[in-house]
Amino acid sequence: MRATYDAIVIGTGQAGPSLAKRLAKAGMKVAIAERGRFGGTCVNTGCTPTKTLIASAYAAHLARRADEYGVALGLGAAGVTVDMKRVKARKDAVVDDSSRGVERSLRSQENCTVFQGHARFRSPREVSVGDARLIAERIFVDVGGRPAIPEMSGLGEVDYLTSSSMMEIDVLPRHLVIVGGSYVGLEFAQMYRRFGSQVTIVEQKPRLIPSEDEDVSAAIGDILEREGIEVRLDARCIRAARRAEGVAVGIDCARGAPEIHGSHLLLAVGRRPNTDDLGLPEAGVAQDPRGYIVVDDELRTSVPGIWALGDCNGRGAFTHTAYDDYEIVAANLLDGASRRVSDRIPAYALFIDPPLGRVGMTEAEARRPGRRALLGRRPMSKVSRAIEKGETLGFMKILVDADTRQILGAAVLGTGGDEAVHCVLDVMAAKAPYTVLRRAVHIHPTVAELIPTILGELLPLAAAGD
Numbered sequence: 001m002r003a004t005y006d007a008i009v010i011g012t013g014q015a016g017p018s019l020a021k022r023l024a025k026a027g028m029k030v031a032i033a034e035r036g037r038f039g040g041t042c043v044n045t046g047c048t049p050t051k052t053l054i055a056s057a058y059a060a061h062l063a064r065r066a067d068e069y070g071v072a073l074g075l076g077a078a079g080v081t082v083d084m085k086r087v088k089a090r091k092d093a094v095v096d097d098s099s100r101g102v103e104r105s106l107r108s109q110e111n112c113t114v115f116q117g118h119a120r121f122r123s124p125r126e127v128s129v130g131d132a133r134l135i136a137e138r139i140f141v142d143v144g145g146r147p148a149i150p151e152m153s154g155l156g157e158v159d160y161l162t163s164s165s166m167m168e169i170d171v172l173p174r175h176l177v178i179v180g181g182s183y184v185g186l187e188f189a190q191m192y193r194r195f196g197s198q199v200t201i202v203e204q205k206p207r208l209i210p211s212e213d214e215d216v217s218a219a220i221g222d223i224l225e226r227e228g229i230e231v232r233l234d235a236r237c238i239r240a241a242r243r244a245e246g247v248a249v250g251i252d253c254a255r256g257a258p259e260i261h262g263s264h265l266l267l268a269v270g271r272r273p274n275t276d277d278l279g280l281p282e283a284g285v286a287q288d289p290r291g292y293i294v295v296d297d298e299l300r301t302s303v304p305g306i307w308a309l310g311d312c313n314g315r316g317a318f319t320h321t322a323y324d325d326y327e328i329v330a331a332n333l334l335d336g337a338s339r340r341v342s343d344r345i346p347a348y349a350l351f352i353d354p355p356l357g358r359v360g361m362t363e364a365e366a367r368r369p370g371r372r373a374l375l376g377r378r379p380m381s382k383v384s385r386a387i388e389k390g391e392t393l394g395f396m397k398i399l400v401d402a403d404t405r406q407i408l409g410a411a412v413l414g415t416g417g418d419e420a421v422h423c424v425l426d427v428m429a430a431k432a433p434y435t436v437l438r439r440a441v442h443i444h445p446t447v448a449e450l451i452p453t454i455l456g457e458l459l460p461l462a463a464a465g466d
Ligand SMILES: Cc1cc2nc3c(=O)[nH]c(=O)nc-3n(C[C@H](O)[C@H](O)[C@H](O)COP(=O)(O)OP(=O)(O)OC[C@H]3O[C@@H](n4cnc5c(N)ncnc54)[C@H](O)[C@@H]3O)c2cc1C
Pocket: 010, 011, 012, 013, 014, 015, 016, 033, 034, 035, 036, 037, 038, 039, 040, 041, 042, 043, 045, 046, 047, 048, 050, 117, 118, 119, 120, 142, 143, 144, 145, 163, 184, 274, 277, 278, 309, 310, 311, 312, 316, 317, 318, 319, 320, 321, 322, 351
């Protein structure tokens, strides 16, 4: 079957469906292809399931702490136990509902035809999906990524899990060993510790989430270790071997035993784009050495008429950045706008408890020679809302350019940090001076209430960092 469309969209992740519907509503005849589950990574194996599981883990954690709040649960000798089958069923219900919603909205969209199967370029204007040959003047690639599997000695001999296959687990691992101490690994680490597993994180760098500031890494390490998670840093020559009781992970660290014996191994060492089986050479679309599709500031690839959106272009690694890619492409194509990726302020969260909300520069980045930066910092133990909630771990810090008075960045590690950081983000997006936020009257008692206060206590960066 050969059919001509005005636009083809490949992938139903966080950019594709919205774009397909917007183009169809604008009167274009649109085809959209999906080879897996509708909704892509975020809905099926990423944001939605992890945050649903994290909510179960939080419930278990709070139940264990109930006594601190003067609440008696009347539990028997077993204390708090977690029914992993019910935890998974709850997660599955949320995920299925969301995935079905994406599929339903696409199938019911006028002018939009859904193809299920693997899409592959045959030429710059032609894509195959199974027996179908689809032709269009405009093709939008939103194929996302998948977990990267590292070159690790012994990996071929052992069973291992990834962030995707973790979604099928409905039993409690006795001892989960996680290779990779960054965002994905840390969320799983705390989640499974709270479910009741023994958890060890193995990280080859000298600190957790090394892209963050050292004080952030240290505070996160402290939060996790307080819950009984073992953190093994500076791990060299990480290797795996099969054992009767599960898996042995060999590490040569400066401190601690050279081998960890676990029941389950999770690899959380980053992601790679789904571009290796897309036929990009047939279309002439340029990729970088890591396989990401090269795009310009408006997400156009090296081939006119082909755009790349979401994780596969290497310009973002989040649901909100993929969705913003859709908005950029749609606005430029349909509304005559000239929106650009480089206008986007980097922002994200790490959803451990308490969460880390991040926006803009780190302190290390702000310390550029020649820049006069100011820093405000406050521990969560001095935030009344955190004290009232009994959740005082973490801190907030905000960086300001002393000359322009623009906010450079912020880290809010603490209860509600993923929400509170948005007031900083919005002032940055408005390109307003920090004094606007300094004078805003925030609601008491909230975590965000302290942000104007911190901005009133700024010190020159060098002095503040000492
Ligand atoms: C464990 C985990 C937790 C995460 N948590 C968060 C979070 O809390 N917040 C956040 O912002 N981000 C989070 N992310 C990242 C987020 O999931 C991704 O950034 C987001 O899903 C990217 O969307 P996308 O549209 O680029 O790609 P995807 O969502 O990956 O979608 C791509 C789609 O394309 C399909 N596809 C691929 N190749 C083809 C082909 N050849 N033919 C047809 N279809 C194809 C795939 O099946 C998939 O459905 C998390 C990721 C993981 C792994």
